């Protein structure tokens with residue numbers, strides 16, 4: 590789905606390569622994460638300017654708890670600080686911030702700040718910025734299934750009313766347009782338990798660029814590649830062309 594000008598409505602990004610960026614410079618890994626915050630700022634601003642409606646950024650996966658405790662602590666501190674320092678600016682720029690993932694695992698101060706920024710920006714109508722933190726695609730599908738199970742147990746949902754639409758409605762991002770374009774920086778070509786259900790028909794784009802180096806020119810390259818794709822959703826190329834010309 591395109592907004593005018595061929596810009597995808599929803600862009601989802603795995604921001605990878607912070608650690609390697611730092612190692613290449615003989616710096617500790619956290620320096621890469623810190624530099625990554627700059628790339629987040631640039632990308633949010635560029636997406637806002639280009640008319641992208643939803644930007645989902647993978648900041649911390651449910652598997653990233655496996656990293657050394659010190660690195661996890663640094664990432665949490667960065668998240669807390671960035672939410673504090675960027676909130677007013679996001680709000681001024683009409684950005685609506687939403688955090689998806691299991692936030693109950695976070696420290697109370699971080700949970701409180703997330704709620705604060707979500708509340709502050711809830712009425713904004715510009716870019717919808719989604720931060721996936723302690724998020725996992727399998728967790729997402731599991732929590733959706735559990736909620737449906739609860740409804741069945743409460744007698745408000747018949748088991749045979751469970752269809753794709755019902756499950757989708759319980760997923761994170763269920764009410765937003767599905768991602769049109771997925772970008773992964775850092776050279777790895779895998780999904781790493783990001784949006785498993787939601788990426789079913791998303792165009793995938795992988796780049797070697799390390800996340801702290803990602804900028805508007807790199808985003809433009811991804812958007813240009815996206816414009817060259819033909820999205821068929823199971824149809825034939827001829828059908829798609831006929832629909833486009835109708």
Ligand code: IPE
Pocket residue numbers: 604605606607608609610648649650653664775
């Ligand atoms: C992505 O960068 C940030 C998070 C996963 C939080 P990495 O820290 O994974 O960087 P590399 O992949 O080790 O270079």
Ligand code: IPE
Pocket residue numbers: 603604605606647648649650653777779781
């Ligand atoms: C994916 O990156 C998670 C985030 C960017 C938040 P990882 O660096 O954790 O992914 P793997 O471990 O290489 O698959």
Ligand code: MG
Pocket residue numbers: 605606607775
């Ligand atoms: Mg990585």
